[in-house]
Amino acid sequence: MNADQGSPSGHSDEVDLIVRAWSEEIPGLDVEPMHVFSRLHRLARHVQDMRRDAFAEHGLALWQFDVLAALRRAGDPFELTPGRLVTETRVSSGTMTNRIDRLAERGLVVRRGSPGDRRIVLVRLTDAGTAAVDGAVTDLVARERELLETLAAGGADDLAELLRSMLSRYAGTPTPAEEPDA
Template sequence: MSRSTQDHVDRLRGQWERELPDVDTQGMEILGRARRITLRVRPPIEAVFEEHGLDTGEFDVVSALLRSGPPYRMRPTELYKSLMISSGGLTDRLARLTRAGLIRRPATEGDARSLPVELTREGRERTEAAFRADMAVEARLLAGLSRNERATLTSLLRKLTLSLETAETEDG
C-alpha cells in the first residue's frame, strides 16, 4: 500500500508491526478507525445541536421523546434506561430542558422521579429542526461513499453491533 493511500491507522499498525510483530493489530483496523471517525464527526454534529440551543445530551432526551410519538411523553425511568445514563445525569438534563421551555413535567403529587416528561410544542419543533439538520450534515459526511458502499458498511456495522450486544447479554 502506497503512503498516499494509507490513513493514520495504517501508519500506526505499521509502527506496531515493526515494534511488536507478534501482536495481532487487526482490531485496530476497525475499532481504531471507528474511534477516529467518531472524533472527527462529533464537532460538526455537535455544532448542529448548538445552533438549535441544545447539547448532545439534551438532544438525546428530546429526540427520545419525539421518537416515542404522540403525546411525546415518557417516564424518567423509561428515558434513562433508553438513553443508558444514570438517573442523576437525566435529572440535570431535564432541569435544563425545563428551563429552556422544551419539556414540561405535569404537576402531580408524589415522587418527582415518576412525573412524566413531555415535549412542549417548542420542544417538538426545535427537536425536529435539529434532527433534520443533523441528518443533512451526516449525509454530507458520508458523501465519500457510494450508495452500495454505505449499504455494505451499514450491514457490517449492524452485524458487529448485534455481536457485541449478544456478548454483553451473555456476560451480564
Template sequence: MNRDSVDMIIEQWRKEVPDLSTTAMAIFGRLQRINKHVGRSLGNNFSRFNLNSGEFDVLATLRRSGEPYMLKPTDLYNQLMVTSGAMTNRIDTLEKKSLVMRVNDVSDRRTVYVKLTEKGLKIINEAIYEHVNEEEKLLECLSKEDADMLNIILKKIVCKFEKE
C-alpha cells in the first residue's frame, strides 16, 4: 500500500514517544486531510452553479423534502445543524439569487416557509447529479466492497455522536 503524509507523522511520534497510541491520531488525521481535499473538490463543483456548500445544502434539503419543496427555517437549520443566524444568512442570499422565496402560511401568517423557486428547482436538479458524480470520482480508488465497509464503519462513529 502507498504511504501518505500521515504515515510520516505517525513514524515521528513513534520515534519520539514510543508508548503513545497513534491509531486514533492516524484515523482523524486522515479524515481531516480527506475533508480538506473533498471540500476543495466539491466547492469547485458548487461554484459551477454559483453556489457555495451551505447554499447547496439548503437547496438539496428543500429538494429532498418532496413537493412542494418547502420547509420552515427551523426545520432547515435543525436538519443542517447550523445556527438560526447562519440559516437566515443562507436564505437571504438564496432569495437574492431568486433560488428560494419566503412564503407565509395561509392559516397562520406568523409562520413562514422557505420554498424552492422554479429557478432553484432547476439548478438543484442539475447540481445534485454533478455533486454525486463528483463524490463517486473521489471514491473511485475504492472497490464497491471497500466503499460499503467504509460506509458501515463511518455510520458507527456518527451513531455514537448522535446518541450523545
C-alpha cells in the first residue's frame, strides 16, 4: 500500500490522511510502516480505555487488577510472596508494599506468614479479591471478543500469530510496566 492509497478495500481512515501528509511533506520518505504502527498505537489507546472501563465496573483500578490477576493466575491457594509480585507486575518493592497495603485495607488480599518459615510473608487473595478479579477478567474478555468480531473468520488467529512473530524480537526483554497483562 502506498501513501496515495487507502486500504485495498477502498476505505480510508485518518491514518491514511496522516501518512499521505507525511509523504507529501517529505518526498522519498518510506512511510509504509506508519500504516501499521500508527493504527496499532491508536488501537492500543482504545484497548487501554476498554480495560480501564472493564476494571472500573468491578471497583478496580488498572494497578489493582494487575496485582490481583497475578495472584489469581498463581492458582490455588492464590498467594505469592511480595518479591514474586514485584517480578510479575514489574514495579519496585516500595510500590508493591504500598499496593499490598491498599488492597489489604479494601479486604481484597491478606498477608500471612509462610507455614514453613514465618520470616517469609505471603500475600493471598481473599474471597472478595477473587470475586473482583474474576468479574473484571470475565468482563474484559467479553469486550475483547466483541472487538475481535470486526475481523473476518480466522482473522483473530492470524493477527495473534503476526503479533507473536513481531513480539519475538523482544523475547526475554521486560515490557514496560505501564499497563497490566491480563
